[in-house]
Amino acid sequence: MKLINNKKGMYITIIIIGAALIIAGALLNIFKGEELKSLSGVCIGLGAVLVSLFSGKLYVYRIGLKHPEIQRKKDIEVNDERNTIIRDKAGAKANNIFVWLIFAAVMVFILFDAELYISLVLAVLIVINSVLSSVYYYYYNKRL
Amino acid sequence: MKNRLEELRKKAGITQETLADNLEVSRQTIGSLESGRYNPSITLAFKLARFFGVTIEDLFLYGEDNENETN
Structure with a gap:
């Protein structure tokens, strides 16, 4: 029950943070104008994403409270061992494909003489992905 | 891996939905198990065996053709 309440509290907190970001972005736009235009845009965009995403989650959570049987079925679907395996496998495959896509993008950017920093950022992402893979491999190797 | 899940379930007169709900x-997991496409975790195998009042060996038929099988 405590966990459920924490979930609701977490959703509401994130919605408030999102709303605060939207307001901050709007205020920056009004008072600072061109000077901080990009920062204002980032604040509004991030805020809008947080508010819409977590409002949806809060709505689903409230439906779950009103209809415990639907919530139970949903929990079973989420925690089902076969579904978990499918999700993990799909995620791993998608990640592998994504790394190759980023690698291809790096090659394309280099071939077309794009700004060097773009290729470097993408290359760093590939390195971070490899490091994370190794860290998680080590972690699960110790745990399982 | 082959198993007697469908046979035991039908013998018990319950639907896949009911069995899934109980466990x-x-x-879909029950369907995949019955068709042999999916091998359950050891925990689920025990739950299934306990539900039907049989041993895991009675429920799952392990043979040489299963040696290199993964999910």
Whole structure:
């Protein structure tokens, strides 16, 4: 029950943070104008994403409270061992494909003489992905 | 891996939905188990065996052709 309440509290907190970001972005736009235009845009965009995403989650959570049987079925679907395996496998495959896509993008950017920093950022992402893979491999190797 | 899940379930006169609901897994998992496409975790195998009052060996038929099998 405590966990459920924490979930609701977490959703509401994130919605408030999102709303605060939207307001901050709007205020920056009004008072600072061109000077901080990009920062204002980032604040509004991030805020809008947080508010819409977590409002949806809060709505689903409230439906779950009103209809415990639907919530139970949903929990079973989420925690089902076969579904978990499918999700993990799909995620791993998608990640592998994504790394190759980023690698291809790096090659394309280099071939077309794009700004060097773009290729470097993408290359760093590939390195971070490899490091994370190794860290998680080590972690699960110790745990399982 | 081959198993007698469908046979035991039908003998018990219950649907895949009911069995899934009792074991708190999805109906698709029961379907995949019955068709042999999916091998359950040891926990689920025990739950299934206990539900039907049989041993795991009675429920799952392990043969040489299963040696290199993975999910």
